[in-house]
Every structure is written in structure tokens, then in C-alpha cells.
Amino acid sequence: MKAKVHVTLKPGVLDPQGKAVAHALDALGFDDVKDVRQGKYLEIDIDDTDSSAAEDRVQDMCRKLLANTVIENYRVEIDASGET
């Protein structure tokens, strides 16, 4: 089963990586870009066959390793079909 995880900075937390991308886009002529926020995207392939058990497990992974919950939000989606 595939789990898709988005980890994003909480609103208000400074995002220097996003700012760098925004400046680089501006330098390339994309001057209509107002703001860029960069996050992480993970696709996790797990053995669980039950999607609600898998979701609980991935939520647990987020809290323990994947996200810094002080400054980051995370979102878990389970894709039971196994497609990416």
C-alpha cells in the first residue's frame, strides 16, 4: 500500500528555501510570482493491508521522524490501489 505524505512549514514560519526559489524565478523573468513555500513530499510503500491501520502507522512516522511538529504540518493520504 502506498502512503503519500506532505510536510509543509506552518504559516508564519520563515521559509528561506522558498524565498530563494522565488528570487530565482524572478531573476528568470517570472515576475508575477508573489510567494513560494517549499515543503517535502514522500511516497511510502508499506506492507499493511488495512488502510486505516496504515494511516495510523504513517501518522506515527510523521510525528516521530518525518515532520518537526513544532514548525511543520503534515498530511497523510493512503492510496490503497498502490498507484503512484
Next chain:
Amino acid sequence: MKAKVHVTLKPGVLDPQGKAVAHALDALGFDDVKDVRQGKYLEIDIDDTDSSAAEDRVQDMCRKLLANTVIENYRVEIDASGET
């Protein structure tokens, strides 16, 4: 208008960052993790008011800066509501 961009490594391209995450999860006791692939997720706030023009523009940004199209795929979604 908000554009959401996913940049992921093409299948078959080695992903050392994903492997490191998979090993760290295994070390934390998540031994049901078979594979992890890590990508980037960007939220871009642009001035365009027309969603198809905005999508073209963001596709162009992906080709020119955000994705290395030799080894990475990208996917653009336009969210006209401006919600994250």
C-alpha cells in the same frame, strides 16, 4: 492564485534521501516499510487571474528551474480558490 507543484524522481533513478528515511524508519521500529521515495512539494502564489495561463506559466517554471527533467517528473495543479 495558488499552484501546487510536485517534483518526484523518475522511476529507476536512485533516491539516497528516500533510502536514508527508510532506514531511519526501520531503526525506529517501523519494519513494515518497504520503500520510501522523497520528492519536493512547492506552493507558488502567482498573480495570473486565468488558471490555464497560470498553469502554462508554472509548467514553464518547472522546465526552467524547479525540476531537472532528465531525472525528475513534475506535476502542476492550479487551485483557483487560493486555499492551501
